[in-house]
Amino acid sequence: MNVLNLVHAFFGDGAHWHGYDGIPTRLAEHVTYSLEALLIAAVIGLPVGLVTGHYGRGGNALALIATAGRALPSFGLLVLMVLWIGLGLVPVMIPLVVLAVPPILVTTYEAVRTVDPSPVDAARGLGMSEARVLFRVEVPVALPLILSGLRTAAVQIISTATIAAYVGLGGLGRYIIDGLYQRDYEKVVGGAALVAGLALVTLLLFWAAFRLTVSRGVRRSA
Amino acid sequence: MFAVLIRIDAVTKRYDDGTVAVDRLSLDIPDRAITVLVGPSGCGKTTTLRMINRMVEPTEGGILLDGADIRQQPVDSLRRSMGYVIQNAGLFQHRTILDNIATVPRLLGWSKQKARGRAAELMERVGLDGSLAKRYPYQLSGGQQQRVGVARALAADPPVLLMDEPFSAVDPVVRKGLQDELLRIQDELGKTIVFVTHDIDEAIKLGTMVAVLREGGRLAQFAPPAELLSAPADAFVEDFLGADRGIRRLSFFPADALELATGPLVPLDADAERLAAGADAPYLLVTDAEGRPLGWAEPGVPLERDRLLDHGRPFRPGTDSLRTALDGAVLSPTGWAVAVDGEGRAVGVVSQRAIGEAIRAAHGRAATAVEAAR
Amino acid sequence: MNGFFDLPSDLQYSYLGLVGLHLREALIPVLAGLLIALPVAQLCARFRWIYPPVLGLTTVLYAIPSLAFFVVLIDYFGQSETTVMIPLAVYSLVVLVPGIVDGVRSVPKETLAAAEAMGFGPLRRYLQVQLPIAAPAIIAGLRVAVISSLSLVSVGMLIGNQGALGNMLYDATTYHRPALAVNSVLTTAVLGVLADALLVLVRRLLTPWMPRKGAAR
Structure with missing residues (x-):
């Protein structure tokens, strides 16, 4: 049994391209879950990371929270959430967000905290408000690292969002879980290839975002 | 001789841990002249400078700008009225040279075009080639970066310029060039400049008035450089001036x-x-x-x-x-x-x-x- | 009602037995990953052109969901511990390589030249100069690898109850005993936090020259 043959067979099968269990549907579901989870994690992680990084305080507390977040097993958390609050999207979102917040939080904190202090001092001395100092001076310089934190989070979410299928939801995990129960390895491998492909596309998108948003002055002096 | 622009009035800065950075310091900083604060590390010279634009708030005492307490106006507008130059320039690496210089005009609400026009003028004034306008800081030498720092501080034409060891990080040859350039610009613009350095030669070269501070933030002597060299107030000042102050003093006598x-x-x-x-x-x-x-x-x-x-x-x-x-x-x-x-x-x-x-x-x-x- | 730590008999292990199993299934792969990562990273640091393709490959491997990995391996190794441990070793490798490469590269050229001048041979130089200086980066990588490995073992439950503490999740669902799930999640998390703390301690012991000042990592 050759993995490449399986991939080829999976994508060559026309039946995999239509309907509620077709690749377009599953892909769209997967992207939706992933984006939702990333958005929630960013809404939590970015502001906290930016503010703590700006004031350079709370690093130890953040490290503790981040370690705890990483230590919670996503799959176990999913099962526990389903037992507590029943099936649905919420029990899936919770482990995904718990997974994604630590890299966003810690990287953003570190990125802002380690910005060269002398431009920041100059900015204050020239009369920028604290908010301006953060968004006009610190964030543009910290952006490459902040983006890398978001990227790590995004790739982990995409890979882990497959567990949604275990609790009856859709997404690319459907192929893997169904394939497991049906002993259909073609499906499993096809699903895995799709997830890996989606992760690669995500990396590409982050690379494009980096090129678009990071100033040439920062890119080159890094 | 000069009108007083900034009056530092019995200012003390004591930190939470009890260290006293500045101790009941009073200085009358003359208008349109270069006042140099000089002293060994830990003498509170930078703290004193940073109290003038309220980057540090004094524990006791007050500072008057043109007769008015600096705490009377909003802190951001106070700072925008004072140019600020620091060691290593502190340029914004994500902005072009032109936009770095245009920072304060933009903060003051000038249009982008007007601010950039002003920035281009300043590049010329500080001796930077116009071709550098679209470059980024990483493409400039240390001396050029420091010129950009000075231009950025001058962009909104503030009456006061605060300079914190601006030339200490560049090599001696470049430093001399920057010092000469500053004196030339000062001849043209007549700003009130407060200049912090640990280098007594730099203080004597640049200062109209020189304030020598000693450890613990106390004033040792406040005098024009020639007087400092001819009549040091005490052994500390004499020692700080160095061994060949007699020779250096000759710089002030025309040939x-x-x-x-x-x-x-x-x-x-x-x-x-x-x-x-x-x-x-x-x-x-x-x-x-x-x-x-x-x-x-x-x-x-x-x-x-x-x-x-x-x-x-x-x-x-x-x-x-x-x-x-x-x-x-x-x-x-x-x-x-x-x-x-x-x-x-x-x-x-x-x-x-x-x-x-x-x-x-x-x-x-x-x-x-x-x-x-x- | 059963006690919190009394487990249903179909799990075939006592609580502590599961903990031991979990640690074994999670840590052996990390160790294997480290042993492979060291020479790979050394090669990447030596021959710079190898690094980008290696980085690309590892990123793809990292993106493959663990469950898919497990399922594919069932065909070769059956529903066994090995099937769970191989993907975990691969993930560890992926996490460790970039960190070690950066760590090894961060050794200043002057330091290496000085070591060579003092007559260090290549092996001795690697063991006594490069590795210790790269130690903080290696341990930073190990922290991520260990904690994610401990978390991923649980997924092994889905392939014939090879998930150690994760197997409690199956029983939690079938017997509807949420306490078993709480136990599984908390125990795994506590193991992760303890392992992490242990690694921080090891780093402090190994690198007494590093400044202690707290930085979140």
């Missing part, structure tokens, strides 16, 4: 009072009669057809161009100081210094002894002036 001897000047093609006229001088200064010095010759020896002694570095009586003249005499193999005019033509020679007499006379005049000022 134009020196009596120049013209007898020993002879052209290379001089005839016997001309040579005989200078025969009683210990040495003859041989010049070329335009009158530029070529070198020294002993009287009575036939003039031959390649047997002349080196004439050392000449000084210009109108612009140079006694220090330059003395230096020329000390370096000259004959013990005589050569004076030249703006075109480099020899106008006379002067001996070490004559320079020594001029120094004594200058000391006497300076002492009288200090007495009179008191």
Whole structure:
């Protein structure tokens, strides 16, 4: 049994391209879950990371929270959430967000905290408000690292969002879980290839975002 | 002499851990002049500077700007009215040179176009080539970055310029260039500049007034540099000034009072009669057809161009100081210094002894002036 | 009602037995990953052109969901511990390589030249100069690898109860005993936090020259 043959067979099968269990549907579901989870994690992680990084305080507390977040097993958390609050999207979102917040939080904190202090001092001395100092001076310089934190989070979410299928939801995990129960390895491998492909596309998108948003002055002096 | 623009009034800064950075410091900072705060590390000079734009708030005492307490206006608008230059320039690496300089005008709400136009003017003023406008800071040398820092501070034409060790991170040659440039800009603009440094030579070169601070943030002496060199207030100031303050003080005495001897000047093609006229001088200064010095010759020896002694570095009586003249005499193999005019033509020679007499006379005049000022 | 730590008999292990199993299934792969990562990273640091393709490959491997990895391996190794441990070793490798490469590269050229000048041979130089200087980066990588490995073992439950503490999740669902799930999640998390703390301690012991000042990592 050759993995490449399986991939080829999976994508060559026309039946995999239509309907509620077709690749377009599953892909769209997967992207939706992933984006939702990333958005929630960013809404939590970015502001906290930016503010703590700006004031350079709370690093130890953040490290503790981040370690705890990483230590919670996503799959176990999913099962526990389903037992507590029943099936649905919420029990899936919770482990995904718990997974994604630590890299966003810690990287953003570190990125802002380690910005060269002398431009920041100059900015204050020239009369920028604290908010301006953060968004006009610190964030543009910290952006490459902040983006890398978001990227790590995004790739982990995409890979882990497959567990949604275990609790009856859709997404690319459907192929893997169904394939497991049906002993259909073609499906499993096809699903895995799709997830890996989606992760690669995500990396590409982050690379494009980096090129678009990071100033040439920062890119080159890094 | 000058009106007072910034009055630092019995200011103390005590940190939470009990260390006193500045201790009941009072200084009247004159308008349109360079005031240098100098002292060893831990003397509170930077803290004092940062209290003027409220980057640090004093524990006690207050600071008046043009008669009004600086706490009366919003902190951001106070800072925008004061240029701020720091060590390593602190440029924004994500912005082009032009946009770095346009920072404060943009903060003040100028249009992008107007702010950039102003920034371009300033690049020229601080001696930066216009082709650098679209570059980023990483593409500039340390000296160029520091010029951008000065331009950025001047962009909104603030009356006050605060400079915190702005030139300490560049090499000595570049530093001298930046210092000369600052003096030139100050001649044109007449800002009130507060300048912090740990380098006493820099303080003496740049300062109209120099405040020497000692550890613990107390004022040791506040005086013009010449007075500092001639009459240090105490052993600490004397020690801080260094061993050769006598020599350095000569920088403040112009060389134009020196009596120049013209007898020993002879052209290379001089005839016997001309040579005989200078025969009683210990040495003859041989010049070329335009009158530029070529070198020294002993009287009575036939003039031959390649047997002349080196004439050392000449000084210009109108612009140079006694220090330059003395230096020329000390370096000259004959013990005589050569004076030249703006075109480099020899106008006379002067001996070490004559320079020594001029120094004594200058000391006497300076002492009288200090007495009179008191 | 059963006690919190009394487990249903079909799990075939006591609570502590599951903890031991979990640690074994999670840590052996990390160790294997480290042993492979060291020479790979050394190669990447030596021959710079290898690094980008290696980085690309590892990123793809990292993106493959663990469950898919497990399922594919069932065909080769059956529903066994090995099937769970191989993907975990691959993930560890992926996490460790970039960190070690950066760590090894961060050793200043002057330091290496000085070591060579003092007569260190290549092996001795690697063991006594490069590795210790790269130690903080290696341990930073190990922290991520260990904690994610501990978390991923649980997924092994889906392939014939090879998930150690994760197997409690199956029983939690079938017997509807949420306490078993709470136990599984908390125990795994506590193991992760303890392992992490242990690694921080090891780093402090190994690198007494590093400044202690707290930075979140």
